[in-house]
Amino acid sequence: MLRGGDRAARRVLLVCLAAGATTLLDQAVLNIAVPSMRQSLTAGAADMQWIVAGYSMAFGLALVPGGSLGDAYGRKRFFLVGVGAFLLAGVAAATGAGPGTVTGARLVQGAAAGLVNSQVIGTLQDVFQGHDRGRALGLYAVASGVATALGPPLGGALVAGLGPELGWRCCLLLSAPGALLTLALGARWLPPPRPTARDPRIDVLGLALVCGCTLTLMVPFIRTPGSGGEALGWAALVAVLAIALTLHQRLRVRRGRPPLLHPALRSSKQYLLGTAVAMAQFGASLASALVLTVFLQEGLGLSALSTAAISLPSALAMGIVSALAWRMVRRIGARTVDLGLALGIGAALAGTTAALTVPSAVLPLVCAAVQVLAGAGAGLTVSPNQTQVLHHAPAEAAGVAGGILQMAQRIAAAVCLSAVSAVYLHSAPMPQAGSGPRIAYALASGVSAGLLCLALVLSRLRGARREPNTPHTTGEPCTTETSIGRRPAARRSQSTQRSEA
Template sequence: MSPGRPDRPADVAGGTGNADNRRRWQALGVGLVAAFMTLLDVSIVNVAVPSIDRALGATPSDLQWILSGYALTFGLVLVPAGRFGDARGRRNAFVLGIALFTLTSALAGLARSPAWLIAARLVQGAAAGIVNPQVTGLIQQLFRGPERGRPFGLLGATIGISTAVGPLLGGLLIQAGGEQHGWRWVFFVNVPVGIVAVLLGWRLLPGRPAGAARHRLDPVGVLLLGVGVVLLLLPLVQREQWHSPWKWALIPAGLVALAGFGLWERWYARHETPLFDLGLFRFRSYALGSLIATVYFGGFTAIFFVFTLYLQIGLGYSALVSGLAITPFALGSAVASALGGRIVNRYGRPLVAVGLLVVLLGLGAVVVVLRGGPHGSVPVLTAAPLLIAGLGSGLVITPNQTLTLSQVPVAQAGGGAGMLQTGQRIGAAAGIAAVGAVFFSSLAGAGGNWSTAFRNALLLAAGIIVLALVAALIDIHRSRRAPTPTTQH
C-alpha cells in the first residue's frame, strides 16, 4: 500500500503488526515536533522584543501586537480547525497548517516594517491553531484506552518544555545572530523544520477514512465562537496599550456571544453535526478537566511572564541568562510529564491534585528564597524551587489532558481538544493580565522595588493555581461517590 492511502493499517488504533506500530509512533513523532514548534513561538519572541524594536523602530503598540497577536489568532481557530480535522481528515489539516506556519515564519523573518511583522504573526498564530488540535486528535485516533497515557505523556512534556524553553532558545539565537538581526533567526529556525514536517506529515499521518461521511462545518457556529473568543481575548492581550476602561466591556459582550454560540449549537445539533458537541460537558472528566486546565494555565503561564520581566528589566540579567533561569522548570516538567503519562491510568485525578500541590510547594520555596530581596544570583537561588515546581507541573498537564479527553469519542477528538486548548489560551491571557496588573501596581506602590512586585505577583499566580486544586479535589470527591469509566473506545 502507498503511504498516502487512507485505508492503510496504521490508521487503525492498536495495530498489532510491528510495522503498523512503528508507523503510528513515527506519525506521533512528527506531530510532537510540530506541536513543539508552534507552542514555542508563544514565548520565544518575548526575548527578541528589544532587537525588533531597534531594527524596525516599532512602537509599544506594535510590539504588543507582535507578541499578543499570535496568541489571539491561535486561540481563535482551535475549535474550527479541530472540527475540520474530525470531518475532513487530520492529515489534510495538519499539512495545511504546517505549510502555512512555515511560510509565515519565513515572511516574519524577512519583515521590513512593524506592519509586515504583525501581519505575518497574525497568520502564523492561526496556522499554529490549525495544527495543534490535529496532534491531540491523532493520539485519540491511533491509540486506545490505557495505551494513550504514554503518547499524552510525551505531548505533555512537549508542552511543558516548549513553554519554558522559549526564552532560552530565543536568547541563544539572538546571541548567535547578533543584536541587530538575531531576532530574524527566531523565525527562520522554523523553516527547515517545517518543510520536513510537511513531507513526513503527508507520508505518515493517516488520511481520511474511505467512505467517511462529510459533515457541514457549521459556519454560524464558527462565527459566534470566533466573535466570543476575540471579544474575550482582545482586552486581555491589549491591556497595556489600550487605556480606555471601556475595553473591559468587551468581556461581558464576549460572554453573551459565547452564550449565543451555546444556544445555536444546541439547536444545530438536532439537524446536523455541530461545530462542538456541548454534550461533552456532560462527562465530568471533560467538564472539570477543562476547568482545571483553564485555571492552571492562567497561573503557571503568568509566572514566566513576570519572572522574565523581573530578571531582565528589574535585575539586568541578559536574555540568555533569563532563559537559563527558567530551564530547571522545563527539565522538571519534561521528566514528570513522561512519568505522569505512564501512571495516570493507575492513579487518576489524585495524581493531578498531587502535581498541583507540588507546584505550590515549589512556588512557595521561590518566595522564601527571595524574601527581603535577592541575596546572591537569582537564577541559582531559584533553580531548585523551579525544578520542584516543574516536576509538579508535569504531573498536572499530561495526566489532566489524558483524563479530560478519555471519554471523548474519536470522531469528536479534534473539536474536543480544540475547545480544551481554547480554554487554556483564554486562561493564559487572563492570568497574564491579572498577574501583570498586580506586578506593575505593586512596582509603582513599592517605590520601584522589583522583588516586592515579583513576590506579590507570584502569590497571586499561586492563588490561581489553588483554584485549580480545588476543582481537582471536587472531581476526586465526586468520583468516589459516583465512579465513572475513564476510557472511551
C-alpha cells in the same frame, strides 16, 4: 485502530511530536528577541504587543474550527495545509521590513499553528487508546517542554552572536527546518484522511460565534487597556455572543442537525471541570514565568541569557516528569493531577518566601531550584489532566474537544498574563528602596498560588463527582476489560442476571 507498539503508530507519534515542538519553539524563541526587534523595526509598544500576543490570539481562534474541519473531513490534509502555511508565514515574518508586515505574518502563522495542533490532538486520540494514549500525550508534553526550554537560550544566543538586526530575523526562521521535516514526514506517514464525525455538515454560524467569543475575550487583554466603559462594552459583547451561541446550539439539536459543541461535551461534568483545571493551571504557569523573567532582568539586573538559564530547569523538569507521569498515573490514578497541583502551589509559595527573605546574591540560585519544583508539578498535571479531559470526548468530536480545551487555555493565558503582570507592575514602584521589585514578585507569585489552589479545588471536585463507569486510571477505556482480564462490575452483574434468568 493502531496499537501503541505498532511501527505505523510510532511514526504517527513522531510526526505529531515534531509538529508540536516546531510550533511551540517558534513561540518561545521570540520573547527573548523582543527588544532587538523593536529597535530594528522602530515599532511602538502597541505594535510589539500585537506581534507577540497576536500569535497566541490567532492560535486560539483557529483551534475549534480546525478541530471541527478535521472531524468532518479527515485530519491529514488540514495538517499539511497548516504546516505549509506556518512555514511560508514564518519566512514572510522574518523578511518583513516593517511592523505591519511582521504583525500580519505572525497572525497567519499563529492561525496555521492552531490548525496544526488541533489535528495533532485529534490524531493522537484516533490512533491511541488507554494507557498508550496517556503515554503519547505525555511524550507530546515532553516535546512541548523541550521546545520551551530551548527557545530562550537559542534566541538569546542568536541575538548575541548575529546582532540585533539579523538575530531576531533568524529567531523567526529557527522553526523553518522543523516545519520542512514535519511537512515531509506528515505527507508520508500520517494515516489517510478519515472523517470521524457522523454528520460532515459544518456548523458555520456556530464556528463564527465561537470565534467571536474568543476574539472579544482575548483582544482586551493583548492591547493597551482602555477606559472602564470600554471594558464594560467588551464584557457586554462577550455575554451577547455567548447567549447567541447557546441558543443556536440548542436550536440545531431540536432541528436534528449536528451542533458544533457535541452534547456529550456540554453535559460531561468531568470534561467541563477538567477544562477549568487546565485553564487555571495553564494561566498560572505562564503568568508566573513571565513575572519571573521581568523580575530577574529589571529587579535583579540579570542579562537575558542568565534569565534563560534560570528558567531552563523548569522546562527540563517538566519534560522529564511528563515522560514518567504515566507510571504515577498507573499507581494513584487521577490523584496524580492533585499531586502536581500541590507541587505547583508549593513552588509558588516558595518563590514568595524567597523573594522576601533570601539575599540578592543567592536569590537567582534559589529561583532556579524553585523552578525545578514548578516544572515537576506541571509535568504531573498537564498531560494526565489532558488525558482525563479528552477521555470523555466521543470519537466523532475528538478534534473539537481538543480544540476547545486548547482554546480555553489560550483565553486563560491572555487573562492571567494581563492580570498577574498588572499586579507586578503596579506593585514594583513602591517607596521602599530596593524592596519594590521583591515585594511585587512576592505578590504576583501569591496570585499564581491562588490560581493553582483554585485548580486543586476544581480537581478534587471532579474526583468527588466522578461519573459512572469512569476509570481511576487516566485514559483507561470505560468499555473494555481491565488489564487483569476481569469485566467491570456492571457488566458482570448483567451477565449474572441473564444466567439466573
